[in-house]
Amino acid sequence: MNRKNTLQRMKGGRMYNKWTLTWVTCITALLGCMTGCSNLKYLPEGEQLYVKGEVEIETDTIPERYIEPLSSSLEELLRPKPNTTILGMRPQLYLYNIAGEPKSDRGFRNWLKNKVGQPPVLLSDVNREYNENLLRNRLENLGFFQAEVASDTTIKNRKATVTYTASPHIIYRIDSVTFDVDSSELGKAVKATQSASLLQPGRPYNLDNIISERERIDNELKNKGYYYFNPDYLIIEVDSTGGDHHVDLYVMLKDETPDKAKRPYYVNDIYIYPNYTLTENGYRRANRRNAELYKNSYYFIDPDATFRKFSIARAMFFKPGDQYTRRDHNSTISQLVGMGAFRFVRNEFVDVEGEPDQLDVYYYLTPMPKKGLRLEVLGKTAAVYDGSEINVNWQHRNAFKSAELLTFTVYGGFETQTGGNVNLNSSFYRYGIEASLSFPRMIAPFNWQPTRKFVPRTVFRTGYEYLNRRTAYSLNSMRFSFGYLWKENIEKEHDLKVLEVGYVQPRNITESYQAMLDTIPPLRHAIEPQFTFGPLYYFTYTNSMKTDPKHGVYFRGGLDLSANLYGIIKGANVDEGRQYQIFNANFSQYVKVEADVRHYLRLGPNAKLASRAMAGFGYSYGNSRMLPYVKQFFSGGPNGLRAFRARTVGPGSYTPEFYGEDNFFADQTGDIKIELNTEYRAKLASVVHWAAFVDAGNIWLQHTDPEKPGAAFSKNFVNEMAVGAGLGLRFDFTFLILRTDLAMPLRIPYRPKGERWVMDEINFRSPDWRRRNLVFNLAIGYPF
Secondary structure, eight states, X not given: OOHHHHHHHHTOOHHHHHHHHHHHHHHHHHHHHHHHSOSXXXXXXXXXXXXXXXXXXXXXXXXXXXXXXHHHHHHTXXXXXXXXOBTTBOHHHHHHHHHOOOSSSSSHHHHIIIIXXXXXXXXXXOOHHHHHHHHHHHHXXXXXXXXXXXXXXXXXXXXXXXXXXXXXXXXXXXEEEEEOOOSSHHXXXXXXXXXXXXXXXXXXXXXXXXXHHHHHHHHHXXXXXXXXXXXXGEEEEEEOTTOTTEEEEEEEEOTTOOGGGGSOOEEEEEXXXXXXXXXXXXXXXXXXXXXXXXXXXXXXXXXXXXSOHHHXXXXXXXXXXXXXXXXXXHHXXXXXXHTSOEEEEEEEEEEETTEEEEEEEEEEEEEOOSEEEEEEEEEEEETTEEEEEEEEEEEETTTTSSSOEEEEEEEEEEEEEOSSXXXXXXXXXXXEEEEEEEESSOOOSSOOOOOSSSOOEEEEEEEEEEEEETTXXXXXXXXXXXXXXXXXXXXXXXXXXXXXXXXXXXXXXXXXXXXXXXXXXXXXXXXXXXXXXEEEEEEEEEOTTSSSOSEEEEEEEEEEEESXXXXXXXXXXXXXXXXXXXXXXXXXXXXXXXXXXXXXXXXXXXXXXXXXXXXXXXXXOTTOSSOXXXXXXXXXXXXXXXXSOTTOSOSTTOOOOEXXXXXXXXXXXXSEEEEEEEEEEEEEETTEEEEEEEEEEEEEBSSOOTTSTTOBOOTXXXXXXXXXXXXXXXXXXXXXXXXXEEEEEEEOTTSOTTOOBOGGGOOTTOHHHHHHHOEEXXXXXXOO
16 A cells, blocks of 8 residues: 555544545435425415515714614514524424424424424514614614614515614714712712713713613612612613703602612621521521620521631621621622532621611521532543543532532543554553542642632642553553642632642553564653653633623633752753653653633624634753653644544654554654634524534644654744644534534645645545545534
8 A cells, every 4th residue: 555545544534434424414415405495385375484684774974884783783673583594594494394283292293393493484473663663762772862763575485574774863972971969978979989980971872871870880889888779769861952962961869769778887797507407488587596706706506516617707708897898798608609518608688676777697508418429421432532431429528627628539431442543552441549629718838818709729639540551551640739729800710730740650561562662663652651740830811701792712821840940950961861760760851831722703693703722832851852741732633633633643744654554553742732723603503503614733843853754843833734624513402512523634744845735636526535534523512
């Protein structure tokens, strides 16, 4: 077999060929059926199918760049929505029609018609007058007080389109904002918030801003003690009689504002029930008997001493005599929930009899079950391996009565190769045990409290794993780490492992594997004894918590260090023959930096463009020439370059070697990685989504390796990038996302220069081309 065909065969195993043909056949058949079948013949006599509602803006008073966004926002208000379309087809309507009339409310036909299918949206279902009033009202809320809306219907081939023509005319702007309040304490407090007002002269009138302004003032007052105040006690009057398309706004307090809302409140006594139980009807009445005062601040009602008092008291932001603030109210609840020990957290503020400005505070904490045992049986698919795993997990959620989480996990599993090229290590099994102890606070030799907004954690973790590749070798792995987890705010998270230790020792190397080490150099690195120790830090930023952001951003960056100071002290230099060991293993000395940046651009209610850029750099020196095997980068697979199998790309332009009659191929790893991905995601129907994607990237070695020509990183790295593209289906079942991707290579980096782009070779009609180039990936969750 010639070299070129061998390399191409590497990308497509026969197992994946079957999946590919099945996937393509099903999609082709479904699209062909929906294209060839018309939904119109199922319409009732005299009815038309409502296919579109559109809004046209007729104005010369709005800048051109604002017209399309305004039109799109108005179209979102139109009701009803037409049937869902995919590339001009209506698959849900088609399924509804072919299902016919189910004979019962159960069975496949009923499920297909009423759960998956979608009934036709008819023109007679559209109330044009209602939609006109809806659009007019929305335009008035945006400041177009003289807006006009008309509508017209176009019918072609029994398909109806309703066009709404909106004439906004001139927008009204704010001329002045007056806080018209009295000189009472409440009036002064409202007046003091004016500098941060959302209502500013010169800006367009907007009802949404007026509502937000009331809520802003309420929040400011809550943080000044006005516990019983609410936004309904504020009124913002609008005066448009001044002319010239301007309005004057007056912020006032309603006359009917109750006395309780006009004064600030202070915290009196604080009662905490750490072991509170619920009745059948909810929370039972609080009983303050046997209350024990702690540090002259908190009354604990916990006769069985289920929790140490300090652990809960440290979560409190209130103390007796403090003025009530919503900020401290919410922070306390957040801290108690963040401890992870309570199933329910509820608080109650009660007026103190005879004290008009005093509140007693009650915290009712219902603990989670103290101990828990969980059994998990998993089916796994990753790259070219399939297998199963069983996990037994035991937890104690209050190990030392301070909400510590103690966890023991015992696991075991096996994986076997089901696709791709032949691999000597085609199957393996593993088992291990892990123990972790997490404290809901910082444990450090000095007073370190990075934030009180969120509960920080101190985590100790240790574990052992035995991996047996039966035809090759076995590995004993031990690990230990100690560090901290904390959130700076809702968007920023830190993970600092002050010390992470990893120790890997090979055992039971078979004679057949030993014989191959001299002829297959890449195999040596996988079984080298490894010892790493040092700090590890990761920082994560994301704005995904924001409600439907236009631009979603995710960043995760890390710094991994091993034996840096120790190696320098020892004077280690592997190139000069000074290499040292710890526990019969050469310790690794390196600096590893990696970053993962993602951007999600929302293109519509059911569509987005997701992009990712990844980069990793490992610099080994002193006692090492390359990163340890478990720390190296690889490329390819269902979450990376999807047109290539996992660990088959790179390093660089190195041409992978095949060995033996079975064309055995060794995994490819590197010290440097660059990867770029982008994909368009959109909803098809119901739980079905689709994506079109392009991936590019590769890995490289830090140093030149004579056994791997072209593998070292150089200034020509761009010319060594692999590129692939494809389509995918995603099934969003809420509790999991099942993903299928079908990809093909566009650029192969190990081909000769000038022949790396392979787009001119694409031939979907050729079975041989499909077998060698189409790669099917089945995975859980999105790739990024």
